[in-house]
Amino acid sequence: MNAEKLFSPDFFIAGFPKCGTTSLHDFLAKQVEVDMSSVKEPHYFAPDIEWYKEKRISKESSYKELFKNDHSVLRGESSTWYLHSECAVSEIQRINPAAKYVVCIRKPSSAIKSLITHRIYSGRERHSSVAAVLNDAESRKFYFESYDYQKILDRFLEKVERENVYFVLFDDLISDCLRVELGLVDFLGLCHPVGNNHIGRKNESKVGRPLVIQKLVSLVPLKVKMFFLRVFGEKFRSFFWRGAKKFSDGETNKSMNIDDDVNRDLLKKDLLAKEYLASLGVNCDRW
Template identity: 35%
Template sequence: MNSPNLFVVGAPRCGTTSLFAALKQHPDVYASVLKEPHFHAPDLPAQPHTVSDPDDYARLFAAAGDQRIRAEASVWYLYSREAPVRIARHHPDARIVVLLRNPADMAISLYELYLRTGNEAETDPESALLRAGQTRFATSYFPFGLHYLQLMDFATPLARWRACFPGERMRVVLFDEFYRAPEAGFRDLAQWLGIDPETAVSFDARRAREAVRMTAMKQLRELPDHLRRKLNPDASRLHSGKASMAIPATLRARLREHAREVNAGFAAAAARPWPQAW
């Protein structure tokens, strides 16, 4: 069975889409054409792209050849209590990649994304980010994602993952470090995965899509219609849209202070110190 052995598990708005697009270009990697199946997180609310049937999940990797790495990326796995346990049990050889950025920047970026997609109805950033009013949840397609303050706690979920994937089985990658020199960052990640680190990949979104277009079309042809319908062709446009709202400096400062308070255990869970720039 072509079972996945690499999971990119989050966090949201931290570069998982770009990293997954780079992985797709590597000849030693077979990546699921459907990003974010979230199969191993039944404790989280289902989204339109969620795959819950075991046979459907297996179909995402059925066409894999002899590639060393078979990957999927589901950013909300990070916060799931069940995902690390299930993945460790069903994929004992798996490795885990977690991409993180400044938690305040992550929360603001997620808020701005949800305004574009219609998941967020509150247009006042302070009310949305600090108060998490329940009334707007009724119109949300993914209410879990609106708990911005809770999502800024990286230490707690990282500790759960570290307990299931100790040592070198889990790699925490910081967004700012990686995208300051993405080619070098990818080479380092490739060495960790045991694949050719000298293979060139593009981090330009258009070039990355073009590089894997034929492979993606082949994968899509082999999927049943109900799985193909889970792909959202507008997702990349919405996710790459530019922010249109000014966030007050005082609000950013309050969010950063909250992030420092809730991430006291970050260093132990991430196996790296809390970044000074955060």
């Protein structure tokens, strides 16, 4: 990254994907003291995230234009793959050592399934179901690595002071959003009360239906699907996925036809993540 770049927001919602980041972004955008980027997921500081290169905002002038309110106390942005980047956090810290980070956490097994359904719905997955992805060792590797909390957060916390990180549990967003809201206001040092703007569920994962359409679409090479998505946008997506349904955290592995050994790996991943996060002072008993 160009070492001459000197602009950085004050705080970042830096991950993880499908863990409530859109809800937090929208909530903070409504606070009078905060100027959130007009575009979510610019990934300006992460040129190494391959699957975001086409959508990434790479020019500093374009990045600055995402922030319009000169009277705000704080500027913030949300890019959910910053923690996975080899260079994003280092570059942010170089420019703004006092930057703060909001990190959204979710039970790995649920987050993995949600990310899979999101990528199926958006045409970025060659398989047509969660089970097909997870039962394929090569395909599930990406998703398991995406929620390797210990590896990713250890690297992150080597560069950032723990006091500059605020963890938000997805479960708390659902059942105790007021506590999350007040915690965010306190962490960011905002003076203005939360008011009537509360956190709501956004960008819920969907899985395309009917299944016949999914299977037909899965036969189309990913590069071809992405070409049509770029050319026709939502019209293309809604044509193939107009019958989409919401993904349910309550949907069992058995009903999804996930192999038993994969199910065991998911449960182990949940337990290891819970133990690791507890060592950071993050209580995941709601899992």
